Amino acid sequence: MTARLLSLASLVVALAGAIGYFSFLRVPAIRNHFGLALAALGMSVLLAILAMGMRRSLLPGIALAVSLLFFGGGVFFHVWYSRLPTGATVAVGEPAPDFTLPDARGQAVTLSSFKGQKTVVLVFYRGYW
Numbered sequence: 001m002t003a004r005l006l007s008l009a010s011l012v013v014a015l016a017g018a019i020g021y022f023s024f025l026r027v028p029a030i031r032n033h034f035g036l037a038l039a040a041l042g043m044s045v046l047l048a049i050l051a052m053g054m055r056r057s058l059l060p061g062i063a064l065a066v067s068l069l070f071f072g073g074g075v076f077f078h079v080w081y082s083r084l085p086t087g088a089t090v091a092v093g094e095p096a097p098d099f100t101l102p103d104a105r106g107q108a109v110t111l112s113s114f115k116g117q118k119t120v121v122l123v124f125y126r127g128y129w
Contacts, residue, residue, distance in 0.1 A: 003055035006047050007063035014044035014067040018074065034078040041071040096122060 017040030024030040030037075044067035051060035090096055100110040114120050 003051045003057070003060050006051035006054065007059045010044045010047035010051060010063040010067050013040055013047060014063075014070045017041045017044065018070050021074070034074070038071075038074055038078070041067065041074050045071050 017037045020040070021030065021034070021037035045064070048060060048064035048067045052064055054060070096111060098110065098112045100108050103109045111120065
């Protein structure tokens with residue numbers, strides 16, 4: 001294989017990994033398991049490193065820079081940006097902080113609007129979103 005072919009393969013794999021992952025973000029099996037996209041981005045980095053080892057020129061350099069940028073961006077997005085928020089914890093028996101969320105019909109409902117009227121049970125279900 002030539003360095004040019006490896007460089008082009010690196011760019012194609014990097015683009016396919018990134019575009020493929022973000023195209024299927026609505027699919028929980030893809031969104032919640034970043035390993036396949038990360039493996040593709042890592043493979044693109046390896047292909048670019050192999051191309052740089054064969055011939056140090058502009059195209060392998062660009063392929064290495066792009067694949068490293070995509071790999072770093074993927075790790076940043078998955079590890080840091082998409083982490084669960086760290087919020088205040090509420091102990092058992094403490095009043096819940098006031099919040100507003102949409103109900104099943106899309107109408108905004110505020111927790112404090114039920115104070116003194118009804119008993120409210122909060123259920124936190126992680127589920128797939």
